[in-house]
Amino acid sequence: MERASLPSSIKILGLDADDTLWQNEEFFRLTQDRFADMLSAYMPPDPLHAELLAAERRNLGRYGYGIKGFMLSMVETAIDVSKGQVPAHVIHDILTMGRDMLNHPIHLLPGVAECLPRLAQEYALVLVTKGDLLHQEQKLAQSGLGDLFEDVHIVSEKHITTYQRIFGAQLAATAMVGNSIKSDILPALAAGAAAIHIPGRYEWEMEKADAPPEGPRFFKASSFNKVSALLMEM
Missing domain, CATH: 3.40.50.1000 (HAD superfamily/HAD-like)
Structure with missing residues (x-):
């Protein structure tokens, strides 16, 4: 109150x-859900979200806050959970999602x-x-x-x-x-x-x-x- x-x-x-x-965090949540769908062949959503959060924590001092660091952490997570087997088109789609977030209207x-x-x-x-x-x-x-x-x-x-x-x-x-x-x-x-x-x-x-x-x-x-x-x- x-x-x-x-x-x-x-x-x-x-x-x-x-x-x-x-609005800001809502767009991150929507992108994170799409990311989970893209990586579903390698890991279920909940542990994948935990892996992504861990990557964000590790990278915060390097990349800072914002979409660009989030995008790089998604790429890192995709490579890690797939043990390097993630297809190139998935990496391309992650980068596209990041650009879409950067271009999203206020x-x-x-x-x-x-x-x-x-x-x-x-x-x-x-x-x-x-x-x-x-x-x-x-x-x-x-x-x-x-x-x-x-x-x-x-x-x-x-x-x-x-x-x-x-x-x-x-x-x-x-x-x-x-x-x-x-x-x-x-x-x-x-x-x-x-x-x-x-x-x-x-x-x-x-x-x-x-x-x-x-x-x-x-x-x-x-x-x-x-x-x-x-x-x-x-």
Whole structure:
């Protein structure tokens, strides 16, 4: 349930992008299901998904977040589970799926298009998102939301030091809004900001974390519309 309101000292909103402003994880899930169908001759879906997740964990430090790293991890997994016997056309199809994901149009989540312009009139908006630099820039341009942000930060990780570097002395006047407890909520709170969690429909295994205890700077909202209401009631 949403808490009553944020403190009136909040002047800056940090906003995550993927699965906070627009859909993202759903496309990964759909592609992962197609990948399981393609590799069904070598391994059932559940253990295959575990193998793919393990490859993503191993490769995160090399490839970072995003579709390109996911695609390379799928190729690696296909080769490994087939013991090098996967046909070339399957590798080709994996690369095609990755390109399709990169070219997929942006789908804003409910309430974003209506509420974000109103929030931009009252708060300084700062985008803080992980992922591939080029693709995140493309998605922001396609979203039509770019002009609403006073600053944009596309980062390799979201640690306490990330929020300290971005918001500095303004942390006490900042609220971070995002779908990931691990990346958007816990480090922002630890850095000294407030935080608003919007649970997504899907949660990537590598972003799972326990929610923090109830406190005066941690808030929950069931949708972006509720975020707007939470802020505007101050």
